[in-house]
Amino acid sequence: MLRAKILKLGVALLSVILVCIIVGSVFVMFNFVPSGKAEASPFYVGVQFGYGNSTDCKALVDKVKNYTNLLVISSPNITRNEVLLNETCDYAYNAGLHIIIYFPASDPIYSNSGGSSSYHGYLWAMKAKDTYGDYFLGAYIYDEPGGEVLDAANGAVSISYSRYSNTQTSTGQIEYKIASENFVNNVNGRMSDYLYCAKKSGTEVMTADYGLYWFDYKAGFDTVFAEFGWGHDRQMAISLCRGAATAQSKEWGAIICWEDRTPEGAAIMENSTALHNDLQLAYDNGAKYAIVFNYAGDNQPNPHEYGILTDEHFDALKSFWEYVQQNPDKHNCLKATTALVLPQGYGFGFRNIDDKIWGIYKADNWTQKIWEDTNKLLNEYGSNLDIVYSDPEFQKTIESKYSNIIPWTSGATSEEYPVLNLNNTLGYHSIQQAIINGATLNGDTIYVKSGTYKENIIIDKAVNLIGEEKETTILDGNNIGSVLRILASGANITNFTIKNGNALEGGQNITDTTALLSIILQYYDLYYSQTTLDISTLNTTLLENIANQIDEIYKSNPDLFTSAGIILSGADNCTIVNNIVTDNNKGIIISSSTNNTLKP
Numbered sequence: 011m012l013r014a015k016i017l018k019l020g021v022a023l024l025s026v027i028l029v030c031i032i033v034g035s036v037f038v039m040f041n042f043v044p045s046g047k048a049e050a051s052p053f054y055v056g057v058q059f060g061y062g063n064s065t066d067c068k069a070l071v072d073k074v075k076n077y078t079n080l081l082v083i084s085s086p087n088i089t090r091n092e093v094l095l096n097e098t099c100d101y102a103y104n105a106g107l108h109i110i111i112y113f114p115a116s117d118p119i120y121s122n123s124g125g126s127s128s129y130h131g132y133l134w135a136m137k138a139k140d141t142y143g144d145y146f147l148g149a150y151i152y153d154e155p156g157g158e159v160l161d162a163a164n165g166a167v168s169i170s171y172s173r174y175s176n177t178q179t180s181t182g183q184i185e186y187k188i189a190s191e192n193f194v195n196n197v198n199g200r201m202s203d204y205l206y207c208a209k210k211s212g213t214e215v216m217t218a219d220y221g222l223y224w225f226d227y228k229a230g231f232d233t234v235f236a237e238f239g240w241g242h243d244r245q246m247a248i249s250l251c252r253g254a255a256t257a258q259s260k261e262w263g264a265i266i267c268w269e270d271r272t273p274e275g276a277a278i279m280e281n282s283t284a285l286h287n288d289l290q291l292a293y294d295n296g297a298k299y300a301i302v303f304n305y306a307g308d309n310q311p312n313p314h315e316y317g318i319l320t321d322e323h324f325d326a327l328k329s330f331w332e333y334v335q336q337n338p339d340k341h342n343c344l345k346a347t348t349a350l351v352l353p354q355g356y357g358f359g360f361r362n363i364d365d366k367i368w369g370i371y372k373a374d375n376w377t378q379k380i381w382e383d384t385n386k387l388l389n390e391y392g393s394n395l396d397i398v399y400s401d402p403e404f405q406k407t408i409e410s411k412y413s414n415i416i417p418w419t420s421g422a423t424s425e426e427y428p429v430l431n432l433n434n435t436l437g438y439h440s441i442q443q444a445i446i447n448g449a450t451l452n453g454d455t456i457y458v459k460s461g462t463y464k465e466n467i468i469i470d471k472a473v474n475l476i477g478e479e480k481e482t483t484i485l486d487g488n489n490i491g492s493v494l495r496i497l498a499s500g501a502n503i504t505n506f507t508i509k510n511g512n513a514l515e516g517g518q519n520i521t522d523t524t525a526l527l528s529i530i531l532q533y534y535d536l537y538y539s540q541t542t543l544d545i546s547t548l549n550t551t552l553l554e555n556i557a558n559q560i561d562e563i564y565k566s567n568p569d570l571f572t573s574a575g576i577i578l579s580g581a582d583n584c585t586i587v588n589n590i591v592t593d594n595n596k597g598i599i600i601s602s603s604t605n606n607t608l609k610p
Contacts, residue, residue, distance in 0.1 A: 050496040056080025060305030061317045064098045074103040075530035077331035112150040134206040139211040148214030156222025160359045162369045186448040187355035189368045189600040221359045224254040239267030253396030257404045263299025264292035267371045282322040289302035289330040296342030344393035349412040354400040464488045472500030
């Protein structure tokens with residue numbers, strides 16, 4: 011009897027040992043990653059809840075919890091009430107779902123009751139990390155900042171146009187680079203509290219957008235959801251958003267939005283096949299998130315039980331969930347090794363050939379060329395192409411991430427265009443057009459082919475304007491205004507003949523210019539006290555210029571004029587070297603100016 015008990019005890023002990031060995035083996039099998047093989051990157055698929063109350067949200071959780079792992083809560087009925095938000099998040103968390111919360115631009119967030127009760131979304135998000143751990147993924151804020159700028163909607167994140175507030179300019183246009191910096195600074199400033207708390211808590215700050223993804227990331231967003239919908243090219247959105255995320259070492263995702271609207275304005279989602287294909291496209295292209303839009307707004311008179319989603323949409327989610335479980339190796343199987351590099355700050359919308367730049371500049375021949383070239387490359391490379399921007403901050407990262415880099419060039423030649431920007435390769439038919447274009451940046455070199463250019467030019471950027479030959483590259487004011495007015499510090503003008511300015515418009519104004527080299531200035535009408543070179547600023551250098559042959563009106567009426575070849579008025583620290591001034595009423599006038607150098 012005792013022997014039988016000992017035998018049974020031994021068998022039981024052996025069984026325990028075998029169970030431990032098996033369990034340990036299973037644990038090791040699921041957590042061991044062979045050397046040289048990376049762990050699978052995380053992927054989240056879920057639905058947005060943008061309608062109804064907490065009870066409705068819990069019903070949606072129960073509906074999708076077996077084939078999703080993410081819930082995005084954006085209903086103001088919940089997010090404006092901290093108690094309901096906590097209650098709803100608890101329910102989703104207990105159902106095994108990860109959580110993202112959308113917070114509106116206004117903060118603090120006030121309750122629906124209109125009372126004084128309020129809370130700060132960024133502080134709630136920081137506490138949520140302690141409450142839900144890794145199941146709280148981050149705060150989704152300021153919806154569509156780039157898209158609102160492109161479409162100039164009321165309440166959009168504005169671009170400041172103060173660059174010329176104190177400076178005369180020909181058109182008031184600003185550099186695309188300046189526009190991008192203003193956008194980035196504006197958006198970053200508006201979400202600074204969220205960025206600070208996210209950094210402290212180890213969570214992410216997210217948004218969704220349909221354009222300008224590169225600049226969203228530069229503003230500080232950790233993740234941008236590219237919006238699929240409205241008939242726009244999905245691969246174009248992926249290449250732009252994924253390219254921006256890759257170059258800036260961020261994350262990206264996709265949110266499948268409504269495709270159309272009813273005559274009453276109600277949102278219509280795409281069918282189940284299209285929805286599955288869009289989700290799979292995002293997954294195969296390496297998105298970290300794939301979200302199904304679900305917002306029943308004021309124009310949705312009779313929403314379904316689950317917002318605008320129907321059984322066919324849930325069936326698509328189920329089939330996609332099965333695809334993910336069965337094909338973990340398909341995540342990011344469509345990688346990009348080629349990058350198209352666009353000009354710096356070029357905020358084109360890329361929705362169609364006529365889309366705007368920064369919401370204010372209409373499409374021109376170069377935006378159309380970029381559109382056509384980009385689509386041609388997408389047709390050639392497909393998912394293997396990302397679209398990024400020239401940016402010194404990320405140049406090394408781009409070079410390390412992509413084996414094939416294609417800088418965009420216009421292909422313009424001097425045979426087609428007499429004026430070329432040598433930095434961005436864009437061509438123009440006039441000098442002024444080249445200067446004012448937003449793609450022309452301070453420091454760019456503009457090359458002007460020999461010929462006569464009947465223009466009245468304002469230089470309001472620090473460009474290097476270079477003529478092919480000074481005797482044959484002629485700026486002609488056509489006697490209707492100043493030929494050349496320089497307003498930018500640091501501009502350089504080389505190899506031009508300048509003639510036929512109109513005295514009533516001030517002839518020639520040179521302001522805060524670094525150097526004028528080898529310029530011939532001739533045939534000026536200097537009526538009413540005008541001058542060939544009028545300098546009224548600091549630190550100007552004039553080298554090897556010829557100012558002569560004023561209009562015959564002056565010669566016959568010398569008493570009407572007080573003009574000169576060169577005038578310094580209120581100009582300090584200027585250098586005038588090797589200039590020839592002839593046939594003027596006065597050669598050089600210096601007034602209220604100090605520390606200037608004149609040499610033959």
